[in-house]
Amino acid sequence: MAIMTVSQLREGMVLIEDAYTASGSQMILPRGTRLDAQRIARLAFYGVKQVNAIAEQEAAAQGIESPDVTPVSALPAAPAIARPGAPEPSFGDRVKASPEFKKFKMDFEDAFISYQRNINEVIRTGKPLDMHAMTEPVYDLIHSCYGPSNVFDMLHQLRDYDDATYAHSINVALIAHNIGEWMHLEEDDLELLTQAGLLHDIGKVTLPHELLNKQGDLTNEEKTRIRMHPQFGYKAIENQKINQHVKNTVLMHHERNDGSGYPRHLKMDQIDPVAKIVAIADVYDAMTSTRSYRKALSPFFVIEYIEEDALQKYDAQAVLTFLENISGAYVGNRVRLSDGTEGEIIYVNKNRFSCPTIRSGAEFIDLDKRRELKIEALI
Ligand SMILES: [Fe+2]
Numbered sequence: 194m195a196i197m198t199v200s201q202l203r204e205g206m207v208l209i210e211d212a213y214t215a216s217g218s219q220m221i222l223p224r225g226t227r228l229d230a231q232r233i234a235r236l237a238f239y240g241v242k243q244v245n246a247i248a249e250q251e252a253a254a255q256g257i258e259s260p261d262v263t264p265v266s267a268l269p270a271a272p273a274i275a276r277p278g279a280p281e282p283s284f285g286d287r288v289k290a291s292p293e294f295k296k297f298k299m300d301f302e303d304a305f306i307s308y309q310r311n312i313n314e315v316i317r318t319g320k321p322l323d324m325h326a327m328t329e330p331v332y333d334l335i336h337s338c339y340g341p342s343n344v345f346d347m348l349h350q351l352r353d354y355d356d357a358t359y360a361h362s363i364n365v366a367l368i369a370h371n372i373g374e375w376m377h378l379e380e381d382d383l384e385l386l387t388q389a390g391l392l393h394d395i396g397k398v399t400l401p402h403e404l405l406n407k408q409g410d411l412t413n414e415e416k417t418r419i420r421m422h423p424q425f426g427y428k429a430i431e432n433q434k435i436n437q438h439v440k441n442t443v444l445m446h447h448e449r450n451d452g453s454g455y456p457r458h459l460k461m462d463q464i465d466p467v468a469k470i471v472a473i474a475d476v477y478d479a480m481t482s483t484r485s486y487r488k489a490l491s492p493f494f495v496i497e498y499i500e501e502d503a504l505q506k507y508d509a510q511a512v513l514t515f516l517e518n519i520s521g522a523y524v525g526n527r528v529r530l531s532d533g534t535e536g537e538i539i540y541v542n543k544n545r546f547s548c549p550t551i552r553s554g555a556e557f558i559d560l561d562k563r564r565e566l567k568i569e570a571l572i
Pocket residue numbers: 393394422446447
């Protein structure tokens with residue numbers, strides 16, 4: 194037996210047991226797979242914690258044969274078989290079964306692998322950042338989404354992984370680009386937002402995986418170390434030939450208008466405008482994603498969280514544009530309320546974005562007037 198973490202794997206090793214996602218719901222690579230850099234990256238992408246692998250010669254001596262490996266994302270979608278009396282597929286199931294989602298998932302995996310390789314090379318060797326090569330796979334993703342609202346439907350269904358750095362950075366780039374589009378910014382600014390979203394957490398690459406994914410409470414020392422990531426990141430890229438707004442975002446994406454942010458407690462105009470937009474995308478993605486220490490939170494819980502502080506902490510135009518459009522992006526989704534009622538979001542309340550109106554059967558539930566009810570989950 195040779196149980197090891199993904200970071201201990203080396204090219205040439207062979208899996209002696211099937212490798213599953215952390216939740217155990219999906220097989221990523223079968224027993225007998227000979228690992229190469231791409232397959233090791235795939236395991237990391239899906240948040241696989243541990244696998245059972247041995248050296249190639251040992252596998253040959255034990256007669257473990259290599260299967261024909263088809264990556265999970267390249268498998269054709271399972272045909273939807275309607276059974277009589279079976280419940281209707283949920284909105285999420287329909288998104289997952291769509292060819293657009295299939296393509297999005299493959300493009301996302303490609304973007305993840307290429308981003309992880311590029312960023313590690315830059316950090317390890319100090320080689321110049323090639324922003325074009327970095328952003329190209331993200332633009333492929335943006336163009337495969339057929340409209341900004343779709344990105345959120347896609348991202349919401351792509352929560353099988355637990356990755357606080359690489360996948361998160363791609364998500365933030367996509368969301369920041371979307372906010373820029375909703376604000377009708379110029380193409381050059383959209384590109385800056387995409388670059389800044391991708392690089393904002395580059396400082397975390399230098400921190401140990403165990404620290405970033407620690408379950409349970411962090412010590413004060415650990416908290417301080419994690420909160421140094423903006424400075425670590427800025428130091429890593431300050432001499433690179435990239436736009437100053439992007440560098441500023443790396444340093445300032447945790448600053449808040451009221452001075453409550455870090456590391457320098459900057460206020461209002463002291464904070465770069467690009468960093469202010471990326472900050473919104475960052476909070477939204479971090480809270481709606483699964484982390485090893487907590488489950489993903491419902492988007493409407495996060496919308497409420499951002500709405501509470503909207504005008505004190507964030508840029509007013511960016512945050513109001515974001516709240517209006519993100520809540521609008523979920524119109525048509527089915528949801529479950531905190532009392533168990535299920536229904537469909539049919540109308541966004543512009544005075545209170547976290548409280549849309551839900552139709553459940555013949556009943557219309559205005560959540561602004563029923564504050565005791567919350568949207569617990571999209572279904
Ligand atoms: Fe950060």
